[in-house]
Amino acid sequence: MSSAVRLSDPGTRWEVADPQRLATAIRLRAVRMVAAHGFGYLGQALSSAEQVAALFCVARPGADRIVCSPGHYVIAFYAAAAEVGLISEQELDGYGQDGSALEAIGTERSPLFDYVAGSLGQGLSAAAGLALSDRLRGRQVRTFALISDGELEEGQVWEAAMFAAHQRLSALTVLVDANNSQVDGPVDTITTIEPVAAKWASFGWEPVELDGHDVHAVSAALAGARDAGRPVALICRTSTAHGLGCLPPDADGHFIKLPPELAAAAVAELTARLEHARA
Amino acid sequence: MHEPPYQTVLKPYGHALVELARRRDDVLCLSGDLTRQCEVDLFQAAFPERFIHAGMAEANMIGVAAALARCGHVPFVHTFGVFATRRPLDQIINAVAYPRLPVRIVGFMPGISSPGGPSHQAIDDVALMRCVPGMTVVDIADAGQARQVCEAIVDVPGPVYLRLKRGEIPVIFGNDHRLALDRAEVLTSGADAALFASGMMLAPALAAAEVLAGHGIGVSVVSVPVIKPLDEATVRRVSAACKVVLTAENHLITGGLGSAVAEVLAESGTARPLRRIGLRDTFAEGAGTAPYLFGKYGLSTQSVVECAWNALGLPGPAPAAAVADARPGEYSPV
Structure with missing residues (x-):
């Protein structure tokens, strides 16, 4: 098992x-x-980096719950x-290696999360259950759930969305990483999931559309979602x-395939950006 | 034990869950739009704040229950057996079983006890749940066991699948009967056939044993309320003491009790002819009554008698099993 902790x-x-x-x-x-x-779930990190950074800013350490519905995002x-x-x-360094607790697709063994699983579409139900338990027990904590736009094709997501809205689980805030990417190609070429915001609104949620790479906007929206009186979907x-031009x-x-030359270029590009930011 | 026709009672499980919840404030009740049918209208009335409507959304219901269990609650989840196991199998595996969470999945209307056709007939639920790692699978036979089963399973580590008859529940065992999850119970003694029965097939198994006894054939009827983990020692011991082994289940013969007994016999080298009574690689169909289906698909007392007779190689036709007449409010196996 990992020596690392659960964030909550x-x-x-x-x-x-x-x-x-x-x-x-x-x-x-x-x-x-x-x-x-040499290959792996880099695209998920590139699309969600600002959302995850914002979560680490807004979630209260040792209290608020974090759900990662698509296990590939760990x-x-x-x-x-x-x-x-x-x-x-x-x-x-052990990520995805034999014997490591940091499996490349998040599972029950993974640290950090209140829930994560590789079978997609299940995280929102877990998040709703966690938020419901907290309300039953009078615990004043929030539950944040990252889900992906591809997962919106799974019926369970909408079962959970209806359930959470009916239960008025206002402590629940969802980040939908709308990166228009799934295994077979761009989401909009596989299944039309738009209008996403209108769907969440019609299911009883408060939707907020925003630039997911504006970390300050995501942080502000996460913080503001607390006061909506109903669950919020960002x-x-x-x-x-x-964020990776090469x-x-x-x-x-x-x-994403990442052979050594491309990896070296990527490391150089991102290292330079970090040092530029420091300067 | 009582004799057929058996008296019946209504909602023994539902009352028992309420009693359990009075003592245990960690018990929650979820229902998938089958609240009265699953006897938990009683729970809803007694503890409305601990009753959760999940609606017709079984995948979400299992996911929510799993998260509640993760937080320290003990959720009892209710729907028909078909919807409890087929629809949310992936959710049961990933959200409940892999984390070994104490979700109690209660599936009503087992096997062909429903005349509602294949969509409503849970003929594969035991097989599906038995292959899930760490899942306890319970298929009880009478109202007395239903009154005890909530208490019996509430603290079992990991998930439990509980299979329950819907509606009028027969009283087969006497008041002194105690449900034990760790053992199969030998109810009659005989050296000719060992007959392992679960759930609704216990009643015809007992009736068949009585018919056979009248013809000098000794049958050891073993009640098997827990199919997993199976009481393997009793299966081996009783089988080894008899000439043939029979199993009887209101389910497909693949993956359930019959398969479990076969595995034990084979792995222990207990060489006895085995006959499995149950549905044989077929769906049933919608009909007017369950007794018609039990007769048609070989789950009747007569079917059990004939199966034993043939397995033992006895001459001539098997004796005819008389069916005890049941008045309204009574139950007799067909």
């Missing part, structure tokens, strides 16, 4: 000084994690946790290539 466990502490810098650091670490294998959370000191460098418009235009957003 009492006593877990971390601080984020600069959310924009954290997002870049997530990308750099994700590149290195994927480079060790790479971004592991990178963030390593950056703030919750996962050791040595442990992070529809974060993103790209699986954002990627070829035809890179597969779900599973």
Whole structure:
């Protein structure tokens, strides 16, 4: 098992000084994690880096719950946790390797989360159950759930959306990473899921559409969702290539190939950006 | 034990869950739009704040229940057996079983006890749940066991699938009967056939044993309320003491009790002819009554008698089983 903690466990502490810098650091670490294998879920980290950085800014350490519905996104959370000191460098190096607790697709063994699973479409139900338990027990904590736009094709997501709205689970806030990417290609070429915001609204949620790569906007929206009186869905418009200019235009957003030369270029690009930000 | 026709009672499980909830404030009740049918209208009336309507959304219901269990509640989830197991199988596996969470999945209307056709007939639920790692699978036979089963399963580590007859529940066992999850119970002694029965097939198994006894054939009827983990020692011991082994289940013969007994016999080298009574690689169909289906698909007392007779190689036609007449409010196996 991992020695790392669950973010909501009492006593877990971390601080984020600069959310924009954290997002870049997530990308750099994700590149290195994927480079060790030559391929992997880099696109998920690139599209969600600002959302994960914002979560680490807004969620109260040792209290608020974090659900990662698509288990492939754990790479971004592991990178963030390593950056703030919750996962050791040595442990992070084991990502996806034989015998490591940091499986590449998040599972029950994964640290950090209140719920994560690789079978897609299930996280919102878990988040609703966690929020319901907290209300039954009078616990004043929030539950944040990251889900992906591809998951919106799963019927269970909408079962859960109806349930959460009916129960008026206002402590529940969802980040929809709308990166228009799934295994077979762009989501909009596979199934028309738009209008996403109108769907959430019609299911009784308060939808907010925003640029998912504007970390300050995402942070502000996460903080503001607390006062909506009903569950809020932040529809974060993103790209699986954002923040990494060296990627070829035809890179597969779900599973990016990262041969050594490309990995080196990516590390150089992101390292330079981090140093530029520091200067 | 009582004799057929058996007296019946209504909602023994529903009353028992309310009693359990009075003592245990961690018990929650979820229902998938089948609240009265699953006897938990009683729970809803007694503890409305601990009753959760999940609606017709079984995947979400299992996911919510799993999260509640993760937070320390003990959720009892209610719907028909078909909807409890087929629809949310992936959710049961990933959200409940892999984390070994104490969700109690209660599936009513087992096998072909529903005349509602294949969509409503849970003929594969035991098989589906038995292959889920860490799942306890319970298929009880009478009202006395239904009154005890909530208490019996509430603290079982990990998930439980509980299969329950809907409607009028027969009283087969006497008041002194105690449901034990860790053992199959030998109810009659005989050295010719070992007959392992679960759930609704216990009643015809007992009736068949009586018919056979009248013809000098000794049958050891073993009640198997827990199919997983199976009481393997009793299966081995009783089987080894008899000439043939029979199983009887209101379910497909693949994956359920018959398969479980076969595995034990084979792995232990207990070489006895085995006959499995149940549905044989077929769906049933919609009909007017359950007794018609039990007769048609070989789940009647007569079917059990003939199965034992043939397995033992006895000459001539098997004796005819008389069916005890049941008045309204009574229950007799066909």
